[in-house]
Amino acid sequence: MPLIACPKCNSEDINGTPQADSRLLIHCEDCGHEWLRGEARRDPSRPAVQTIDSLHAGFPTTLDVRLDVRERVAMLVSEFQTTQHGPVPEVEDYRAKYQELFSREGCRTRTPTTCSSSP
Structure with a gap:
């Protein structure tokens, strides 16, 4: 039994590309379907909770x-x-x-x- 199979075509011919947030971008070689696997790592330089002032500063x-x-x-x-x-x-x-x-x-x-x- 494979560890990972494509959820679209059930193929085992897949590869993964590491992402900056510690997840993997999985690509199925047979059907081209892509998906992310794993938990995103939180950026420690960014606050976990944004304040109204930080949100307001982001308005265009x-x-x-x-x-x-x-x-x-x-x-x-x-x-x-x-x-x-x-x-x-x-x-x-x-x-x-x-x-x-x-x-x-x-x-x-x-x-x-x-x-x-x-x-």
Whole structure:
């Protein structure tokens, strides 16, 4: 009985390539199926639990968007503002609700269940 067989075609003609996180990338020579085997080793330089500040620092900024896309968005905003005739009443309620929900304090105190039932 083989130690490892391909889960797709049951072939024993496989090889493994070590990965940086201590797992093996297994490749079936018969059907080409690939899968990872083993447990990933945690990088000790990375904290096990991320804080809200470390997560927030990873959010993309405006500068992460390509210049041509930012210019297109600015043009679309300008077009919208010239064709829109006054504010939409529902927008302010929506903005107030979600601005509080996604604020720094709101993210700290909310859970998935309270988000779905927020005022």
